[in-house]
Structures are given as C-alpha cells and as structure tokens.
Amino acid sequence: MHRVIGERDLSETALNAEAARELLRDMIRAREFDERALALQRRGWMSGYPPYKGQEGSQVGAAHAMLEDDWLFPTYRSNAMQLARGVPASDILLFRRGHAEFTSGHDVPNFPQAVPIASQIPHAVGAGMAMNYERAVQESSDDDAVVCYFGDGATSEGDFHEGMNFAGVFDAPVVFLCENNNWAISLPREKQTASESIAVKAEAYGFEGVQVDGNDPVAVYETVADALEDARAGEPVLVESLTYRQGAHTTSDDPERYRPDEEDLPEWRTADPLERFESYLREQDAVDDGFVEECWDDAETELDDAIDAAEDVGEPDVDELFDYVYAERTPRLDDQKATLEEWLETHDLQEQEF
Template sequence: MNRIIGERDLSETSFSPEQAREVYRDMVRARAFDERALALQRRGWMSSWPPYKGQEGSQVGAAAALDEEDWLFPTYRSNAMQIARDVPMSDILLFRRGRPEFESGHDVPNFPQAVPIATQIPHAAGAGMAMNYEKSVKESGEGDATDAAALCYFGDGATSEGDFHEGLNFAGVFDAPVVFFCENNEWAISLPRHKQTASDSIAVKADAYGFEGVQVDGNDPLAVRETVSEALDSARSGDPVLVESLTYRQGAHTTSDDPSQYEETRRELPEWRTADPLDRYEAYLREQDALDDEFVAEVEQEADAELDEAVERAESVEDADPHDVFDRVYADLPPNLQKQKAWLDSFIADRDVQELDH
C-alpha cells in the first residue's frame, strides 16, 4: 500500500518544536554546504561535485530517523544525510580532494560512499543478514544483542540496475533488517523516471520481493522522518521496507553535467514535488510559531562559520599523493595497473618539467 504523507499541524505530530527546529538547522547546514561545495568545485578547488539542492528535506528527514547504532549505506549524492549525522564537513570536502573518507577518524556507523550505481544495495542486504546472525548468536547467551538496522540510500536510476533486484531479493528472503530508501528525484542523470522504468512507482517494486513499499512526500522532512522511523521499526522486526521519497533535483546531476541539454523534456509535476523544501519548511515552521527571524539568522551564521572552519581544515591537510590510488587495491599490482602507474609517473615528470620551464 503506497501513501503520501502531507503536512499537518505540528501539534498533531509526534515532534516537539525543538525537534522540528533541529531538522531545520540540519537542512540549513546541508544547503549551505551544497552551495559552498559547488562554488569550490567551480574554481578547481576539488573534483566533480554532485549537487543535492532540492533534496535536503528528504535526506535530513531520513537521517534524523536513524538510531546511533544504525548503519547508513550512502552514495555520492547523500552528503546531506552524512552532515545530519554529524560527519565533519571537512571530511566530505577532503574526500573530494583525494583523501580517504573519514579523514578525521570520526566514528559513525556509515559505510563508505558508493560511487558506482547501486553497488551499496547488496552490501546493505548482506550487512543486515550479518546483523541477524550476530543477534542470534548473542541471544543464545554469548553477549548483549543489539537492535541495529541498516538504511540504504539510492536514487531512482539505481532501481534499473541488477544490484537493486539482487539486494532486495536477499533482504526479502532472509528477513534482513534493512530499509531501502529510494530518493526519487525524477532524473536518472538526464533521463526522466518515466523513461527508465515502466513501473507505476518505485515503491510498487517491493511487491516482487515480499515486503512493503511506501511513498512519502520527500519535501516534507517530518513526514520523511516519521515514515523512515516506522520502516526501521518494521525492519528490526524482520520485515524490510522500500521507501520511495518523492522529491526533485533542482540542479545538475554533477558539475560535469549540463541540464540545459534536456530541460525541454521536464514534465509537469505538482508544486509540492518541485517546491524548494527549505523555503517550504521554514514557512511551515513560521506558521506553527516554531521559528522566528532571530533563530533563522543564528542558524545561518552558525552554518557559515562551520563551513569556514571546514574549508580551513581541509586546506591544512597535505595534498594526496597521486600514487595512493594504486597502493591499497592489490597486494601485487596487476600488469594493466602497472602500465597506468608508469603513465602517471611520466605525466607527473612532464608536468614538473613544464612548470620549471615557466
């Protein structure tokens, strides 16, 4: 049964004004980070950036539903989720500058970002199966059992990959405590959703694997948090859930993409789907008397200061050695990578000579 949860009076929800404001704070932090990251990439400060503007409500709402021991399986676009989980902003920036993830050593149960499409989905299913195994061992008298679950993030384009079907199939068969969180932002790179799958929805795909699929208004962060919380409770009891969060990607797929080439194919979508989630949520909280100008200004100033500190921290870390990409993959480098490494050495040598000439 699919459902869309719209906005309600705050008093009719399970959230206090303080909790609602914290969600707003994380959305502001996420928006500020996305805008700064885009500007930094445009001046060559870091590699390609995948903008997520328009998806902050979806990502922050989902992250807010996680318990401390729950695992997040993210992708390259789910940086707002990681910010909401208090992964240092400098860690995310450094990753884009060629450093390992979690440079600071920040200890959060987050899997590394998956850049290949959908590869994290079988990982999440396998982790959920491992959680079940660990729980059964500990319940047999060998320790205190935990009740952790996994939240696996992916976009609508990932549902056309084989990894999606394999991961959901394993989770359904083995009752893995996993919530599959599909952020349907309407675009699989340049392809609109209706051209990359004939399904009536993403959520309905769960029927094939024996568990529930639900839809939620992805631009309503409190609705997303409530829906994902319920889904995690279900997953902990052995019933996985596929959540389809309906949102909209306002910008490019990445900074190497030119959305003007396919803008004419954009379909008519309802205003609730395309409206800016931050503006919409701020207006909602003001209507509920949960937000004022002073709080908004304070949050924005704090976000800017946090970003300034993150950029300064990232710039203080020594640049990555280009050879690092070869050194932690194989014990013995295979011939094709040996050739690539030799080419890199030659390229660096030629570049150094050119710099000396100038």
C-alpha cells in the same frame, strides 16, 4: 503516502518543536554546504561535485530517523544525510579532493560513498544479514538496522534486484531509501520503468513499499522511523521519497539540454523544501528571525572552518589510490602502484601542456 506538510499542526506529528528546529538547522547546514561546494568546484578547488539542492528535506529527515548505531550505506549524492549524521564537513570536502573518505577518523557508522550506481545495495543487505547472524550466534538483543540510500536510476541496475531479493528472502533489517528526483542524469523516470511507482516494486520481493513526500522532512522522518521499526523486526521496507533535483546531476552536466522548463509535476514536489519547511515552522510559532539567522551564521562558520581544515591537509599522496581499496594491498594493486610510480618518474607533470 504520508500527508504533505501544512495539513497537520506540529503537535500532531512525531516531532516536538525542538526536534523540528534541529531538522531545520541541519537543512540549512546542508544547503550552505551544497552552495559552497558548488562554488569551490567552479573555481577548480575540486574536480567534480554532485549537487543535491532541493533534496535536503528528504535526506535530513531520513538521517534524523536513524538511531546512533544504525548503519548508512550512501551513494555519491548523500552529503546532506552524512552531515546530519555527524560526518565532519571537512571529511566530505577532502574526499572530493582525492583523499580517503574518513580523514578525521570519525566513528559515525557510515559505509564509504558508492560512486558506481547501486553497488552499495548488495553491501547493505550483506551487512543486515551479518547483523542477523551475529544476533543469533551471540544471542544478542541488539537491534541495529541499515539504511541504504540510492537514487531512482539505481533501480534499473541488477544490484537493485539482487539486494532486494536477498533482503526479502533472508529478512534483512534494511530500509531501502530510494530518493526519486525524477531524473537519472538525463533519463526521466517514465523512461526507466513501466511500473506505476518504484515503491510498488517491493511487492515482487515479498515486503512493503511506501511513498512519501520527500520535500516534507517531517513526513520523511516519520516514514523512515516506521520503516526502521519494521526492519528491526525482520521486515525490510522500500521507501520511495518523491523529491526534485533543482540543479544539475553533477557539475559536468547541463540539465537545460534535456529537462523541460515546465515539468508536469505537482508544486509540492518542485517547491524548495527549505523555504517550505521554514515557512511551516514560522506558522507554527516554532522559529523566528533570530533562530533562522543564527542557523545561517553557524552554517557559514562551520563551512569556513571546514574549508580551512581541508586546505591545511594539502594534496593527497598517490599511495592513497591503492592503500584503501582493501584492508591489505593485493599483488595486482602492487603491480599497478609500481606501474604508476614508474610513469610518474618519467613524466614531469608540472611541465606538461594541457
């Protein structure tokens, strides 16, 4: 595992001071988004939300390691990673309000969030294989790669096995980024798998698996950057980022019902990554009070503007349920749409008592 933060001077890492400051800035943006989104959900602004507090270092570090044209295949808890990649905060908020995911029409190469567990893994591998085919047919020198982000619970799904197997056999340029926060909803990692780690699972598919301190954004950056370099050369990599979910699985979850107050985990894994990284950069004389305050002010303004933009869009149209499933609607979707429209015509939802 890459050395944990504090054991190296910043000058000994792959990042200079400016790049490290940008990491901190995006972690602060991510924390502000998470806290504001959670508060909005609690007041009924959106129906549900999956908080990620405690995982900002893992996601932001990985996002900064990606090149501009690399594709991200995210899951539903990847908002910090998407923000750091350039997805507008208003787009993510609108998605949670029932709108199509890419309302602004941004051109960040991100696949839509996968809410079904692990379904994005075969998609990511397919995209990587398509990149290989395109290079071969067009004799292209493009070296795009894919990062597939998922949680430790996804490794218990068949899609994980199928995707890893295809990637190993066909040398797909994919980095599998498993963010292990120790809990798949209410199930601890040791109840999911008897293997020594998640990273070791890669050996069965013929490629490398590595672990990294997920609360150290610099170590995550270095690890994912190295993994992407290998992936571009036709060697997929599984990165297990060890982090910790500080809050609930989603806003419909109560972790106090299943998670003990004192877990048998090291302090580096349960410590707040934002506080830890800020302290480290202060010790390295890379940031001061003025910079940190500016980051928080900018993040607050960004979220204010994003919320206003989302509220200006209004309620989503019912047609959006059907229009973005496939490139073109299928006969079955047309039938479903007609059934819903008939139901809506005979039910005045405003007069219903719930």
